[in-house]
Amino acid sequence: MFAAAMIAVIAALVLVVIRVVKGPTIFDRVLAGNSVGTLAIILVAVLGFLNGRPEFLDIALTYGVLNLISTLAILKFFRHGDLAHDAQEDDA
Amino acid sequence: MILLDVASWALILAGSAFIIVGALGILRFPDVYTRMHAASVIDTLGAGFLFAGLMLQAGFTQVTLKLLFILLLFFFTGPVITHALAQAALHAGLKPEIDEDRRDRLRDGSLPDAGRQP
Amino acid sequence: MRLISFGMILFLFWLSLSGYFKAFLLTGGLLCTLFVLYVSRRMKLLDSEGYPAHLLAAASTYWPWLLWEIIKAGWSVTKAILKPGRSISPVMTRVVAGQHTSAGIATYANSITLTPGTITTGVKGNILTVHALERSGALDLEDGGMDARVSRFERGG
Incomplete structure (x- = not known):
């Protein structure tokens, strides 16, 4: 049963990666990239159950936090073109 | 315990189905804003049902607790990411493809006690 | 404490x-x-906004209700995805958040975003701009059922 779930998640990953490649805007890619992260977390969790080693969940939890930060960082980068945005620079 | 197994399998299968449906929606919908709705199906229903099934498999253990933490993480960070993405896309001037614009029914901050602190 | x-x-x-x-x-x-x-x-994070401990009891009834809303909304989005042809009617609208604290408004905005089919795209004061996948979802929000439920949650019910 875990194998079926894994196949489903991998199939979903393929579909989402197609959207990452096709775009067309940067926001489509960020959205799909974030979904790839979510699916990777689910994949790691299911993989842990498939191997009988649920310790994998710690990795999934860490990946979840990283996924949030990386997505927000990418969004901020494309909004301001700069990670350490300083509002005063806009005037200069 | 056969009943528990059947229930958990049903939940895992339902979660898998919602994950594939969400991915299909991301592929199929016409613009970013509509695709976000499909992505949130993966985040909430897909992950929710799948992890509920895994929790039933694990029983009352530390594993269940960790699965719950991951789900809580999804439920608290999912809206943050979606909102940030939608706002960034609007800020960049990306127009949503909409059938009807009902934004005129209220103007920004038209109520006097907007955002009042207690 | x-x-x-x-x-x-x-x-x-x-x-x-x-x-x-x-x-x-x-x-x-x-x-x-x-x-x-x-x-x-x-960092002064532990105020009523950063750590709303007084809402914990109310959350025990609010979250199950929200969960059921998510399942219902998710099901209608699922149907929209699987239906062939153009099955969606995207709408943008504005709704009033009747809550009085920023924690309450944030809860309402996040609940809207969390339910599939509706996304809060902007918050100005207590007016939320919402993108809905289907027209019926936008009209439901304008009716204010969820708004009233979140207001009850904010008051601790």
Whole structure:
């Protein structure tokens, strides 16, 4: 049963990666990239159950936090073109 | 315990189905804003049902607790990411493809006690 | 009071993640808890907005209700995805958030975004701009059923 779930998640990953490649805007890619992260977390969790080693969940939890930060960082980068945005620079 | 197994399998299968449906929606919908709705199906229903099934498999253990933490993480960070993405896309001037614009029914901050602190 | 309860939550979180009860690791967890408490007190995070402990009892009835809303909304989005042809009618609208605290408005906005089919795209004061996948979803929000439920949650019911 875990194998079926894994196949489903991998199939979903393929579909989402197609959207990452096709775009067309940067926001489509960020959205799909974030979904790839979510699916990777689910994949790691299911993989842990498939191997009988649920310790994998710690990795999934860490990946979840990283996924949030990386997505927000990418969004901020494309909004301001700069990670350490300083509002005063806009005037200069 | 056969009943528990059947229930958990049903939940895992339902979660898998919602994950594939969400991915299909991301592929199929016409613009970013509509695709976000499909992505949130993966985040909430897909992950929710799948992890509920895994929790039933694990029983009352530390594993269940960790699965719950991951789900809580999804439920608290999912809206943050979606909102940030939608706002960034609007800020960049990306127009949503909409059938009807009902934004005129209220103007920004038209109520006097907007955002009042207690 | 807030500090103590937050510290207990943090330490329980550590315990549930580690699962080991050796003296060395317990001491490490205690030190980490104290450090996080010190930092969050210095950053003044533990006010009614950053750590809404008074809403905990109300959350026990609000979250199951929200969960059911998510399942219902998710099902209608699923149908929209699987139906062939153009099955969606995207609408943008504005709704009033009737809550009086920023924590309440944030809860409402996040609940809208969390339910599939509706996304809060902007917040100005207590007016939320919402993108809905289907026209019926936007009209439901304008009716204010969820708004009333969140207001009840905010008052602690």
